[in-house]
Amino acid sequence: MRLAAIEARLAAIASEIESRGAELTADQLSALETEVNDLKTERAGILAANEQRSNLLSSIAEGREAGATVTRSFPSPSTPAEGDEARALDDDRYATVEYRRAFMAYALRGTPIPAEYRADALTKTTDVGAVIPTTVLNKIVEKLEAVGMILPLVTRTAYRGGLAIPVSTAKPVATWVNEGAGSDKQKKTVAKDGMITFAYHKLRCAVAVSLEVDTMAMSAFEATLINNAVEAMTKAIEQAIVSGDGTGKPKGILAETPATGQALTSGAPSYADLINAEAALPQAYENGAVWCMSKKTFMSYYGLQDETGQPIGRVNYGLAGKPERSLLGRPVVVCDYVPSYASGLATGQVFAFLFNFADYVLNTNYQMGIKKYEDNDTDDLVTKAIMLVDGKVVDNNSLVTIAKSA
Numbered sequence: 001m002r003l004a005a006i007e008a009r010l011a012a013i014a015s016e017i018e019s020r021g022a023e024l025t026a027d028q029l030s031a032l033e034t035e036v037n038d039l040k041t042e043r044a045g046i047l048a049a050n051e052q053r054s055n056l057l058s059s060i061a062e063g064r065e066a067g068a069t070v071t072r073s074f075p076s077p078s079t080p081a082e083g084d085e086a087r088a089l090d091d092d093r094y095a096t097v098e099y100r101r102a103f104m105a106y107a108l109r110g111t112p113i114p115a116e117y118r119a120d121a122l123t124k125t126t127d128v129g130a131v132i133p134t135t136v137l138n139k140i141v142e143k144l145e146a147v148g149m150i151l152p153l154v155t156r157t158a159y160r161g162g163l164a165i166p167v168s169t170a171k172p173v174a175t176w177v178n179e180g181a182g183s184d185k186q187k188k189t190v191a192k193d194g195m196i197t198f199a200y201h202k203l204r205c206a207v208a209v210s211l212e213v214d215t216m217a218m219s220a221f222e223a224t225l226i227n228n229a230v231e232a233m234t235k236a237i238e239q240a241i242v243s244g245d246g247t248g249k250p251k252g253i254l255a256e257t258p259a260t261g262q263a264l265t266s267g268a269p270s271y272a273d274l275i276n277a278e279a280a281l282p283q284a285y286e287n288g289a290v291w292c293m294s295k296k297t298f299m300s301y302y303g304l305q306d307e308t309g310q311p312i313g314r315v316n317y318g319l320a321g322k323p324e325r326s327l328l329g330r331p332v333v334v335c336d337y338v339p340s341y342a343s344g345l346a347t348g349q350v351f352a353f354l355f356n357f358a359d360y361v362l363n364t365n366y367q368m369g370i371k372k373y374e375d376n377d378t379d380d381l382v383t384k385a386i387m388l389v390d391g392k393v394v395d396n397n398s399l400v401t402i403a404k405s406a
Contacts (some may be wrong), residue, residue, distance in 0.1 A: 003168035006043050010036065059111075147231055148239040149335050153290075153357035154391070156364070163198040163363045165394055198363045198390040201249050203236055205229045207388075211379040226370055229385040233368055241360060241391055242292070253292075253360060254338075254350050260401045265405035269300040269341055269352075271312060274328050277354050277400045285356060285398035290353035291332040293352035296340040298325060298332055301352075330354075343402045356398040362391040 013032055017024070024032075105111035157163065172186045207225050237250075241312045244252035257263075262280045266273045281289060293301075302325075303311030325332040341351040366388040374381055393399070 003043065003046055006039050006046075010039055024203045041402075050165060082358060096148055145231065145235065146336055147235045147238060149333055150232060150241050150337070150357065153333070153360075154241060154362050155358050156362055158291045158364050158367065159198075160365055161202075163361075163390075165196045165361065167394070171245055196392055196394055198361075200308075200365060200388050201390050203233060203249075203387050204384070205232045205236075206378040206382050206384040208346065208375070208382045210383055211374075211381060229320070229370065229383060229400040233385050233387065235392075237362070237389060238335070239337045241362065242335065244391075245269040246392075250362070250389065251393070253353065253355055253393055253399065254401070256393045256396045256399060258401055259397050262400045264400065264402050266402050267405050269297065269304070271304050271306060273352075273402050274301065274312065277402060278328065278330075278399045281354055281395055288356040288358055289330070289354050289398050290357070291330055291352065291354055291398075292338060293332065293334065294336060294338050294340040297338070297351055298327075298334055300341060301327055333357075341404065348403050350401045351402045352402045353396070354400040359395040360391060361394050362389065364389045 002297060013036060017032065043155055048277055102111075102113050102117060106113050175183045177183050207229060209221075209225070240250040240252055242252050243254050244250045245255055246252075259282075264273070264280060291298075296312070302311065302315070304312050306312050312328060314329075316324045316326070325334065338353070339345060339349055339351055345351060364387060366386070368387040371384045371386070372381065373384070
């Protein structure tokens with residue numbers, strides 16, 4: 001009776017909308033829409049309950065029928081005339097109509113198959129691998145890479161458009177004068193060809209996964225993708241700062257030509273290398289200059305001793321517990337972007353250098369941004385990191401290099 005009332009009310013609402021549609025206000029239409037949704041929800045619930053009751057009654061009736069049939073499925077072979085027929089039935093009991101009905105009830109409704117059709121079995125620990133859920137830690141373990149040592153040391157700018165920095169090598173000179181006398185006026189000159197101009201180089205890292213993977217993967221997967229993209233960008237920038245060739249990327253420190261007398265050579269790491277490098281570094285550029293080399297090269301210098309037998313290298317531990325390396329009191333930045341010294345290193349290859357990283361300017365016109373978009377052709381979901389960056393050495397007077405000699 002309730003279903004009939006619901007259908008009658010829905011028909012009345014439809015008739016009212018058709019006849020008075022133009023006259024109904026927005027609030028009236030909203031109220032009618034709410035009432036229609038409630039009636040439809042109530043109707044669906046009544047229909048589902050009716051269907052559930054019907055299925056339950058059918059299940060009870062079929063269960064009784066199957067049980068009654070199974071009890072008389074195996075006649076006793078006590079009569080000699082019926083013994084052969086009974087044995088044949090017992091040998092092929094799974095081909096009987098009774099078994100097929102019992103199996104159908106088990107497959108559709110989970111009704112247990114009678115014991116006559118089941119063999120004794122024991123579930124062991126080797127059988128539960130498919131039903132015990134695997135616990136996965138929400139973390140992906142990856143091989144570590146050392147990044148982030150160089151980027152915090154350089155000078156960062158963020159100018160839109162081409163950045164130009166004038167460079168002057170001429171400075172005014174002060175002169176001693178007598179009482180009441182003046183000095184010649186001097187001009188501060190900046191050569192036109194002494195401008196250092198920054199261009200645009202686009203750095204991009206994109207990782208794509210299929211729609212299915214993105215939908216089913218755990219949260220650690222998405223977080224790892226973003227961390228990988230940021231780490232790859234940082235590594236590319238730092239590598240360009242140290243050894244970039246300036247073609248399609250920033251020009252690195254090692255691509256610069258040191259000032260006269262500041263490009264040194266050495267057959268192998270020695271105490272004399274450090275002395276000669278300190279002597280070649282101008283006194284005006286002493287403050288802020290640090291060593292830069294690989295960890296393997298630093299350990300080669302660390303094992304050296306001075307004339308009194310004292311090690312020339314130091315590894316102290318700061319307040320945060322991080323190792324603070326130094327050679328002859330000067331800090332050392334270890335990184336993987338400078339080749340390590342080895343006997344097979346090419347002649348002229350730089351394996352260590354002194355430099356004040358503040359003399360390197362990194363200009364980022366568009367800061368690193370993370371975007372996610374969908375490829376409409378393949379339905380792949382792409383995580384993209386992109387930025388515009390350029391960098392150059394603006395003053396090479398603090399650069400002292402040590403290259404392998406022949």
